[in-house]
Amino acid sequence: MSRPIVAIVGRPNVGKSTLFNRVLGWRKAIVDPQSGLTRDRLYGIAEWRGREFSIVDTAGLDLDGGKDESRAAIEAQTQVAIEQADVIVLLLDVREGLTPLDREIVGLLRRSGRRVLVAANKADSPGNRHFAHEISELGFDEPSLVSAQHGLGVGDFLDRVIEELPPPAEEPEVDTKADRLAIMGRPNVGKSSLLNALLGDERALVSPLPGTTRDPVDTELVYDGVPVVLVDTAGIRRKSTARDRLEQYSLLRGIHAMERADAVLLVLDASAGVLAQDQHVAGYALEAGKGLVIVVNKIDLVEPAHRKAAYWRTALLRSFKFAPFAPIVTVSAKTKEGIRSVIPSALEVVGQRRIKIPPNELNRVLRQAFVEHPPPSYKGRRLRLGYATQAASEAPTVVMFVNDVGLLHFSYRRYLEKAIRERFGLMGNPLKLVLRAGTDRRTGKAGAKTGAKTGTKTRA
């Protein structure tokens, strides 16, 4: 189910991205660390004292990848945080005190009535805390003094964040009968046109479904007899004023929709090519454990040879090399070409999330992979597999009990994932390989641990 969202708001240069990276710490992105995508990311999954949450650096960045740090953009980002985040962190600079823009943001937050955690950054030394007093008098709770750069005060700050998180939901908050899809993508790729084309399809019966979510921002439909929820369609439709536009393209809005979905339809514009922001959204979806379908729209604008999914499979290989398993559908929201494959592809991806992998077969596949291509040795030691099993989890997760979790190299991880996929499919879904120290569970040798669900996740 969806993780709570912690949003960091604040004007430029207070240190939002430094704090963001500090909180994510050693947890690396699921995308290849060499791709450069890890550097500029604004979304990640953090864990503190056993609680997992999503953290978003609202920055002045929108889904267009443009750095809009205008006052209007920052206000819009703050507004979206007020609506969509579970915990709002206002970051200020204790050395510079409150600028007019800070006061503007404070005003918005105060009027919203939301509880806000204030952190005063750059408190590297007692001599640096010039404006701690001014910040304390804002009328929020006492600020946390932190130095994101040096890691000071961050642990105490995270303790407070954890206290503010909503209690973990015992019951799923939404009905799981309907598959939930989020349409995401940069401005003008055709999300709202695609939405209209999907809803206009005669196979789609748009009517309230008994037992599904009653969230007014979503659209519920029955597609070919299957209940489907398109998440946050209000966000896609709403863009009449300039302000609406800024809010619509807020990354945080997309993240909130994504967190509530089973799979993401990432819309690209066939005539525009791929931008880093498209790659980021795909990476975020996989990091969040969601399914992914790449929808290449506007194929009416390109030559006929470039309207086929097979062409895009090759053309997109480099940009999405961390997601070769994502299905690609090519469509024109304008001419309706290909529209009929969009929802069926997405439903197939959601279906693949529920595959039960037979343990014997899983172990056979992994053992064979180890034999065919043994892991490289590191300082004279080699990764050895005890036993593997599928964990109960939202996204496909395989737990491997091994001699030493530190011995799994990134490329070997990829190799094992590929072997599992070749046998079991899991199309369109990230596969989490979780390593735990222990030997063969069946022989009961010392060091073996069970209860894989709560294991430490290692993502290299």
Ligand code: GDP
């Ligand atoms: P959004 O910002 O992603 O929701 O994009 P819109 O749905 O508002 O579309 C942006 C622009 O692209 C509009 O001018 C649309 O008419 C146009 N558009 C959307 N889909 C297509 C398509 O399949 N073909 C063509 N030629 N234009 C499209």
